[in-house]
Every structure is written in structure tokens, then in C-alpha cells.
Amino acid sequence: MTVMYPVGKDNGKRCSSAFIFSRLYFREAYPLPIGINIETTHVPTTLSWNSSYCGDAGCEPRPGPISLNGEKSCGNVTFQYPFEIIDQEYPNGWFRVICKKTSNGQTTPFLNINGVNLRILDFSFLYGNVVVNHSITCFNCRKNSNNGMSLNLTGTPFYYSDFDNVFWSSGCGNLATIFDRETSNLVGGCLQPSCTISKETSSATGCPFNIPRGLTFFSTNMSGRVDSSNYSRKRSCGFASLIKSDLYFDLTLESNDVDVNNWTYVPTSLQWSTPMSGLCRLRQGINTSCSSDREYCWQSLSSTHLCVCNKKFGISDISTYCEEENCGIYVYCHMLCLNTPGNYCSSRDCPPEYKYNSAGVRCEPDEIVSKGPPKTMQSLTIIIIGCSTSIGTIFLLLGLWKMYEVVKKRRNILLKQKYFKRNGGLLLQQHLSSNTSYFETIKMFTSKEIEKATDYYNENRILGQGGQGTVYKGMLTDGSIVAVKKSRMEEGKKFGEKKVEQFINEVIIFSQINHRNVVKLLGCYLEAQTPLLVYEFIPNGTLYDLIHGQNEELPLTWEMRLRIATEIANALFYLHSAASVSIYHRDIKSSNILLDEKYKAKVSDFGTSRSIGLEQTHLTTQVQGTFGYMDPEYFRSNQFTEKSDVYSFGVVLVELLTGEKSIASKQSDEEISLVSLFLLSMQENSLSDILDSKVANDGLEKEIIAVANLAKRCLNLNGKKRPTMKQVAMEL
16 A cells, blocks of 8 residues: 555544455445445455456356466577576576577577577477587587586486487497496487498488486497498597487488587477376366466376366377366376486385376376175065165166166277277278278177177187287188287287287278289277287298198198289289279288288288388388398388398298298207308309208209399399399299
């Protein structure tokens, strides 16, 4: 209260008071309360506990009083809680941002950590991290290169993000290693490709690896690779440092070749909090903070934990979907655990009134133990009191039972809808509905049909198990025999996004294939915890079993081997060139070639396959495949082409010629690559030494040599010199 007018002699002792009062207690016509004087110390005031929010659009239930978070910007970066912006050079607090003016009048945000000013490039509240300009840790060809030490985050609430960073080492011919605070403790490392592969290096040449959670300091070293072969021991200039994942993807694209020789800083992500999976929601009556655009809001669960909920999307496998009636519009929720200096949160550090569920791999509210039902003797005593009471109890129980059945049925329907959505059903429908001719050929099976066909997943019905899942033999109601593939899921874990992608990928690819030498997809079932695929049943096992198994009743003649090889080649030629969309199989091996009742080959297992646009010549992916069949050029470059399938087919050809496994054992206990043995025998003109005796006795020498030369061309280390599958099929 401030004096607004000059004080005269008469009113020098005049007093006034200010207060808030309840209009319910003062109903006089005069708008202000009567009977209040300067001696009054208390007046009636109403405190509202109603959790309704009234705005321009009217009143609606809301979590509680909502405050729009005071977002502040410096330069092109916007900050939210717990960060604040100051103009001082030396801030007091870990989350205070220094906003500096540059020579051109622009402002740039900096974060001071242990006396080092780091320029801030980006800020994310949902992911709990801040992106800073971090000096390159190690540069092996620069005179003023760093000493290999990173910024020391020990004793701060920050650590290097394990999911938003990749340790990247650019160049060739170098061995990059990373150690933690003690140089004897190796965190990881990677070996760059040999410089003999390409005389010129680019930003796409190098090697990556992931870091563990909670890393606060590391040292890096780059040295020449140890190479016992006769290759030239050259190595290129390059750097090794922790970089943000987005930059890693940009650097490893050949189309975006960047000169990194003059770089001194790279974007690096620091976690100021730890995102956690937790079953939380915005509760009514609790103070709530929201972003200025109201896209997400958060509430405090404890002094170190927040519940953050979003409107439109979740964060990978961390967010949980709120399905309760009072969830409101913020349905994708996860927890943020705020780090304190030297104490970093783990996924098991749950807030008060929550406990960690190891099966669901998340924090869940403590269950309130309700009182048990009345004892049996008490129930019997109540029934004996009177007939009317017993009849009423019976009707009540019948009503409750009926209600339970209705609720259970409704819950099962909602659960199936949830699984259908989580297993990619909407994505699958979107893809398949774009081509109705394919969509009509794929049937959506019900749970009863699948359970009846597999005898409730009887173990005696299992045909085989692999990395992608388990295959059961089943019989549909029309009597047709089918193979049911149940995708693999680790115990206690959800069916992850990667597994869903592989599953949907296999369905979409199969929907575009119509070839006599490719296994036919009949339908799928998506309303279960793990999705299932239903294929035509192929009765005679795999080519692997036929080659390496002892079957005297059905000898594998040269004519059969040549026919099977031709059928596989025709199928791959169709996938590469003749299908509606070009398809790379990416896991060709003898165990993925099935044999029907007439021992005709059928290519199967498209879980890792990818469809390719007409303008694309390769895929850049994480290395996937089977050791012994994998293209070495793909293993080095992460780029899969149609010639990578050609290489894998070449290994299968050698298996048919020699009868040996892709990783062969010779005389000693040491294992050696079948490809190496074959190429050595071809070089030394001693092919007959490794040929299967049945091949040598049955086959014509001219044909055997032709097939061996074809296999040798398929196994050429330079993919460009390998034939196409069309050429292979025509030659066979």
C-alpha cells in the first residue's frame, strides 16, 4: 500500500486496510462488506477445492490449477524448467544459462560446467537433455590436436546421453578405443575399415559404437590397426569423439560427404534428467505446469521425479498410454528423474508410492490391499437367517457374475484392440489397403482359429525355432495344413518397436510376392501379445537338413542339386527385378530354403528383408544376417545391395557342391570358412578334394566346373564384379 496523495495536517494519521473476503457472508445490497473497521483482523474467506478449470471455452475438468511454464529464449534456443536465463558471467547453479551478445548483435546461450563455457545448440524437456558444442576429443593428424580427454562431468547433474549420442571414429586403418576415468577400464572401441578398400576416405568411412549409461568422463586414443595380412598398413587422418546421433546419420550418408578435417567442435547431448518408463497420469487437484502451446504438461511426483504427459505422441518404448476415463487429452505419459550432482537416476529409482515392476520394466503405483471377502461360515450364517435374504443373495451373485462376464468380455475386446494397434495393425491396414488385390488375399485370423489349428500351441506341434520366432504345424477347419509363425518375445518385455517393424515388414513384403518358389502367406493374427503369421505348409524340411542330414532313402543327386539351385536363383531374380517392388532378402541361407512334397525349393523367412524404390541402389542399415553367409562388403560398409544376396546365394551353391556347412571343421578342431576353403581349392586347381562324393560320382565334370566357376564369381569380394541374379538363373 502506497500513499498516492500529499498528506495534510488533518489526515496525517489516517489508516487503511486491504483484504480478500467471501461474498457469501455479506449479502447486503452494498457491494462491499459493512461492519468492517480498522480494528478488524479477520474476515471470512472461501478456499475452493473444486478441480474444475474455467476458461474462454467454459468449465471442464482439468488436473488442477494450470500454469503456463515461463519459456524463455536466447538466440534460437527456447528453455523451460529447470533452466533459467541470466546475464551474469559467473552463474550460481547448474541450470542457469548465460545469454551472451555476439559482435553482430545476436545472442547465444552458454552453459558453464566446471569452469568451461559450452555453447548450447538445442534443449529438450521431454527427453531431459541439452545439446552443447563439445570439443573433438581426439584428432590423429593435427599438430594442435586435443590430448584425448573429454569434458569432466563428475560431480555435476549431467552425464553423456547414451541414447542420443554415438561414439564415431572417422577415417580408415585406425583402431579407436575409449576408456573411462581409469585408463585401465576399457569402455569400448572399434576398428575402421582397411585403407586398401578405397584410396580416398570420406565422412562416411569409419566405425561407430554405443556408450553405457552414466558416462561422465572418458579418454580416447587412435592408433594404427594390427593387420597380419599382406595388406598395406596405411591409415588416414580422422577424429574420434562422442557426437549426437543425428550428426552420425548425416555423416554416414554418402550423398552428404563432409570435410571434417577442419572441425574442432561437434554437437553432443548431455542428460540433465533421466527419462523413465512409469505408469503415471496427470491427477486432478494437483498443480500442473504446461508448455506455452499446451502440447505437454507435467506434475511433480517427488522432489526429484516428474510425470510428463503429451497429447499426440509418446517416446519410443518409454511412454505408457493412459486408458482410464479420467486421463483427459494428455494420454502419452512417462517419468523424468532429475539428476543431482554425482547421483544419476536409474530406471529402477521410482518415486514415493511407486514400486518397480520387473515384469513390465517400469514404475507402477503401489496397490492398495483391500479387505478380503467375508468368511464362508459368515455367509452361510447370513443365508440361514432367512429365505428371503438367501434368495436376494443368490440373485445378487448372479447379477455380479453377469456383470463380471460383461466387464471381462469388454476388457478382452479393449485388450485385443490395444494389441492390434501396438502390433502395427493400423500401419499394416494402411499399407495393404493401398493395393486391394493383395489385401484380399491375406486373411485376418481369429484367436479361436489359431488356437484350434495349433492345439493351443502344443509343443508337439513345433516345427522349428529361430531368432525371429517359433513355427507350429496347424490344421485349419477346412482341413488344409498350415505353418503358424509366432514372433519371439523375451520374457518380461513388450513386443518392441524393432520386432513390430520386422513383423509388419514381412507381411507387407509377402503381400507383394506371387512366385511358385516363394512360400505363400495366407494371413495373420494381430490381436495377441505377440503377432502371428500363417503360411502354406512345406512338408519336407529345409535344404540345410537335406544336404547335411543322413538320408539313404533319398540321395541328393546332382540333378536335384542343380534343379534346386536354379529354383532358388529364379526366386531371387523375381524378388530383385520382376516383383512389383524390388526386394532384398538379406538372409539367404540353406536353412531358409524349404522343400515341398516334390522337393521343389521355396524361399522363406523375410523378417529382415527390405523393399527398395526404383531409384535406389543400396540400403544403409545396421548389419544383420548369418555369419558364414554374410557379404563381407556389406559387413564393412553397412550398405546392402542386390549383390549381397548374390554372395549369400554363392555360399549356398558351394554347400550344394561340397556337402559341407558354411563354417566347416577340417582335421583339427579349428573352424574355417567354407568360402575360404572353396576359393583356395579353386586357386590351387584342387576342386575335386572338397567335392561331395555324390556330386563327383553323379555329375558331369563339365557341369560341375561350370557351377563352381559361377559360385566363384558370386563370391567375388568386389560386389560390382558379381553377376546379377538374372545372369545366374540363366546360366544355371
